[in-house]
Amino acid sequence: MTHAGSDRAPRSDGTDEDDGDHRAGFCALVGLPNVGKSTLLNALVGARLSIVTPKAQTTRKRLRGIYSDERGQIVFIDTPGLLRPRYALQAGMREEAEEAIRDPDTDVLVYVVDCGFPRSLEAARDFDPPSTAEAILCLNKIDRAEPAEVEAWAAEFGEAGWSAVVRTRADEGTGVEELRDEVLERLPESPPLYPPDELSTATLRELAAEAVREACFELLEEEVPYSVAVQVEEFREDEEPLYIGATLHVERTSQKGIVIGESGRMIREIGSRARPRIEDLVGRQVYLDIWVKVLDNWKKRPGALARLGLPKPREEKSR
Numbered sequence: 641m642t643h644a645g646s647d648r649a650p651r652s653d654g655t656d657e658d659d660g661d662h663r664a665g666f667c668a669l670v671g672l673p674n675v676g677k678s679t680l681l682n683a684l685v686g687a688r689l690s691i692v693t694p695k696a697q698t699t700r701k702r703l704r705g706i707y708s709d710e711r712g713q714i715v716f717i718d719t720p721g722l723l724r725p726r727y728a729l730q731a732g733m734r735e736e737a738e739e740a741i742r743d744p745d746t747d748v749l750v751y752v753v754d755c756g757f758p759r760s761l762e763a764a765r766d767f768d769p770p771s772t773a774e775a776i777l778c779l780n781k782i783d784r785a786e787p788a789e790v791e792a793w794a795a796e797f798g799e800a801g802w803s804a805v806v807r808t809r810a811d812e813g814t815g816v817e818e819l820r821d822e823v824l825e826r827l828p829e830s831p832p833l834y835p836p837d838e839l840s841t842a843t844l845r846e847l848a849a850e851a852v853r854e855a856c857f858e859l860l861e862e863e864v865p866y867s868v869a870v871q872v873e874e875f876r877e878d879e880e881p882l883y884i885g886a887t888l889h890v891e892r893t894s895q896k897g898i899v900i901g902e903s904g905r906m907i908r909e910i911g912s913r914a915r916p917r918i919e920d921l922v923g924r925q926v927y928l929d930i931w932v933k934v935l936d937n938w939k940k941r942p943g944a945l946a947r948l949g950l951p952k953p954r955e956e957k958s959r
Contacts, residue, residue: 663712665747665827668740668773672763673697673721675754676780680810681705681718684820687839688917689847690718691854695865697721698857700729701736701951703850708836712824715833715841717746720951722763729939732951742770748803748823749775756784761793765800774803774826778819782807845872848918852886852930855913856899859906864898867891869938869948874929881925884918889935889948899932907932 669677678690678699685705691698703718719740720733740746749769753760769775777797782790794805804822808815840847849870857865867890874885888910890896900907907930915928938944945952 661711661829662831663824663827664714664830664833666715666717666743666745667748667750667823667827668717668719668743668746669750669752669778670719670737670741671722671752672754672757672760673723675721675752675757675760676810677721677752678718680750680752680778680780680808680816680819681716683810683813683816684714684716685839688920689840689842689850691850691857693854693857695857697723697730697733697866698854700733702740704841706834706838706840707820708832708834708838712827712830713832713834713836714820714823714827727940728942728953729945729950731953732945735954736951741773744772746773747828748826749773750778750819750823751775752778752780754781754784755779755790755793756781764797776804776806776819776822776826777802779805779807780810782809782814844922845875847921848872848875848884848914849886851917851921852888852910852914852928854917855910856888859909859913860899864890864895867895867939868899869935869950871948879927881927882922883927883929885929886931888930888932889938890932891935891937891939893934896932896934 669681671677674696679692681690682688682692685707689705690703699718699720705716707714717740719737722737723730723734725731725734741749751764751767753764764777779790779793790807794807798805803826806815806819806822808819810816849872853868853870856868869889871887872884873887874883876883888899890899911928911930915926918926935944938948942952
């Protein structure tokens with residue numbers, strides 16, 4: 641999984657020959673927080689790329705996952721939830737999602753709703769997709785509603801102008817193949833945009849950082865994981881095992897103590913939880929070294945967000 645750039649990529653072999661009926665393009669997964677977009681991305685791609693936890697608002701920036709078969713290639717884009725921002729990081733997250741929706745390279749939008757979360761259904765009714773992309777409604781988490789309700793919503797949205805309505809339960813794979821097929825048939829004819837064996841445009845360093853952050857969300861309680869930012873500062877591929885040095889930035893000294901834990905128990909547990917996931921990504925043994933540092937109120941400071949490689953509000957980007 642090597643980085644392949646953030647914009648539409650050239651054909652992998654550098655030619656412009658027509659591949660006949662082969663299709664390729666970009667599909668953004670959008671919706672409110674915690675409706676299952678990241679679980680859906682992982683299921684659609686067939687690999688664990690995005691963070692999946694029961695906690696809301698875990699996706700902080702766009703992540704691309706790539707699905708390829710003999711028919712075509714879909715570059716799925718996981719996005720942060722369309723939330724009401726309360727501080728700089730959340731404002732940047734919201735703009736990440738909005739930019740994916742407005743991006744002229746986005747061929748298909750999949751608006752994801754949680755069938756057990758009425759507000760996400762209301763948001764879908766109010767959603768106004770751009771004319772540049774076809775819009776599919778995904779009724780996700782269908783197990784959280786009565787089948788008759790799901791059918792009624794499918795009929796309602798089907799009459800409301802959506803290109804397709806698909807029912808899914810992403811955590812079990814239900815409806816995932818159907819959704820993938822609906823997306824693929826709406827992509828333009830094109831040769832592959834990335835090598836067919838590539839699963840993400842994210843670097844292994846970035847995916848390793850996400851694996852550590854996912855472990856933080858699983859093991860730390862209440863608001864603490866939301867105050868953790870992970871930076872992989874060393875990635876020594878020429879060593880065996882692969883050496884990864886990561887820093888967890890927290891906002892306050894009290895949080896540093898919680899993340900480290902008594903006698904270092906918590907930080908060791910975070911490392912033990914993240915290491916095998918990273919090893920699955922890189923295909924080799926990993927030595928994971930983790931430190932914890934305090935970066936005061938980093939979520940509210942655009943300069944700190946830039947330093948951490950996280951999205952910041954647009955007005956700050958132009959300064």
